[in-house]
Amino acid sequence: MAKYELPINSRMLKSDFVFGVATSSYQIEGGAEEGGRTPSIWDTFCAVPGKVDNGDNGAVACDHYHLWKQDVAMIAELGVDAYRLSIAWSRIVPRDGEVNPEGLKFYENIIDECHALGMKVYVTLYHWDLPQYLEEKGGWLNRETAYKFAQYADIVSQHFGDKIDVYSTLNEPAVSAFLGYRFGIHAPGIKGNKEGFLASHHTMLAHGLAMPILRKNAPNSMHGLVVNAWPAYAESEKDQFAVELSEAESYHWFVDPVLKGEYPAIVKERYPYDMPMILEGDMAIISAPIDYLGVNYYSRNVVRLNEHNVVEKVVLEDVEKTHIGWEVYPQGLTDLLVAMKQRYDNLPPIYITENGAAGDDSVTDGEVNDTQRVNYFQTHLKATHDAIEAGVQIDGYFAWSLMDNFEWAFGYEQRFGIVHVDYTTQTRTLKQSAKAYQAMLVERAAGNK
Ligand code: FCB
Secondary structure (H helix, E strand, O other): OOOOOOOOOOHHHOOOOEEEEEOOHHHHOOOOOOOOOOOEHHHHHHOOOOOOHHHOOOOOOOOHHHHHHHHHHHHHHHOOOEEEEEOOHHHHOOOOOOOOHHHHHHHHHHHHHHHHOOOEEEEEEEOOOOEHHHHOOOHHHOOHHHHHHHHHHHHHHHHHHHHOOEEEEEEOHHHHHHHHHOEOOOOOOOEOHHHHHHHHHHHHHHHHHHHHHHHHHOOOOEEEEEEEOOOEEEOOHHHHHHHHHHHHHHHHHHHHHHHOOOOOHHHHHHOOOOOOOOOOOHHHHHOOOOOEEEEEOOOOEEEEEOOOOOEEEOOOOOOOEOOOOOEOOOHHHHHHHHHHHHHOOOOOOEEEEEOOOOEOOOOEOOEOOOHHHHHHHHHHHHHHHHHHHOOOOEEEEEEEOOEOOOOHHHHHHOEOOOEEEEOOOOEEEEOHHHHHHHHHHHHHHHHOO
């Protein structure tokens, strides 16, 4: 049976290195109209023909809203130290100014169950499911949304306090702001550079406004945010500028304001007419110290500058790719983490909050032989180890995802789970990748006794 090997002498063998699995609310919960939840921008977006593959939506998803107890038991059985989940904003604040106790209770049950089974909980407050009633007032284009987020963060953290072990304000603001408000391929489907940059500034402001509130209400928890990064590589030597621009737009734009208190100059120079309105004091709010940075890594970009002076992604032919078409490139994870350490003197400890591979998996005789995913995790665990050896402080690693789920604009066609979900019967089946994770964790626990 498959089992991941952890390199010896690694920080990863110590019992305080956190191994976990991750999910998000809209991708797994379903129960869209239950428990007092109101629609989010994703319910609305999914209803627009052509926006999501196969016309899929998250109305039922993995039915985790009803199956949460058995799902948490399954997570515990994997032997992980922690579960990373997100809270659906519109379950907690279904209408402006209204708090829904049933929503709070739903998450409280999950959190208590995780703790009872010996696991920590990492909670993301915003994993892209903005309440629709806020979108109707402009969503992230409206500065007011940042203040609404701070209120929501206050409600959650007042209720849970230190019971949530690790809070994260945002998941991948680059995706929610740019895919949602700049390129129009995620909810709410808005297109425009100006809109994208404005949404991004308000999203970052939301993060900054929430930080002191979280610290006050949960002084013993850790607080930070989660970003995604696809490191860029030049197609040829002349493409260095393309590399810089690509990384600046896709992740420095979101990490620099937090860790350096400024937006990267190269982006400001490139889009002088599209820059957001930044009020005095905004950058100080956004750059409040964080306890950790969550990094999501899947793949890299190879880039070049085309004849119109625009950055283009190069499609590589002869490389290994996953079902979703993303190149398998573990070295990128090491390079990314080492580069982050070089770029930010004050880089806090890192959690790899997501890493994983999409497959087209099916169950045969009760087994799912997801060999590619097993190799993917093995090589990326090694890449994490290499970054640690190179001096980066990494305190944990979360597999994306616990189970197959609603993969946004790709619908259910892309399966990222280490557990297979049969959407007709809601049967869960551990894939080889889950069994290998389990076996590795059993071995690590034995070694740490
Ligand atoms: C990340 C998201 C996560 C999932 C994975 C595949 O960008 O945070 O929800 O969609 O990609």
